[in-house]
Amino acid sequence: MTIKRIHTGSPFEAKIGYCRAVVAGGFVHVAGTVGEGATVQDQCRAALATIAKALAEAGSGFADTVRVNYYLPQASDFEACWPILSETFGENPPAATMIECNLIDPKFRIEIELTALDRG
Template sequence: MPRKILKPEQLKFQPRPTYPYSPGTRGGSILYTAGQVAWGSDGNIVGVGDIEAQTRQTLSNVEAVLKEGGADWTDVLKCNVYLKDMKYFQEMNNIFSEIFPDNPPARTTVQTPLAEECMLVEIDAVAYVGD
């Protein structure tokens, strides 16, 4: 099964790390997004100190990868949410529930250090695109 690398235009401005990764990959009917953070269109983190703004931008970046691979939110099977601090859980959850008001995907949420001090949330997703 051929693998397709997903690099949405919306995410091409991001500073590229020195290690190899793609914003997303699709193999057959399964699509994986890399962990997305709140990079804005100017290449800077949106909403420094504001978990709601960062969650919205992060989900927007996840959505861009999904669209590039032919999927949308209804195709998402699983999300992983990484929070800098669990004190942000309820605010993140409120925004997450706007995207998934009914029939949300399976989800794991953990507290962990993130790549940069100003990052409050990172989210990745797995989707089934269909045949």
């Protein structure tokens, strides 16, 4: 089986020992991704932009997503992201789970990880 690893150049990838995405077994596995910004919506959009780049490099896209997990320190923040997520996934909504938990840094308000079909 061929494995392709996709890096974004984030310094955390080297520090922690991971890559943004791994293409293997017919799927693109995208690591938990956070984004910068003042609001949860800004961070959601930024995380999705990073994920979009990784999916594109893998030859996939949001329409190919089969599973997504959302991690938020405050579940009450999640509803503000719904319009962004609905627009992103459009007519191809994946199975999804939202989990309330602490993130690596208190400045982050949402982390997104997903699995998509490998169309590459």
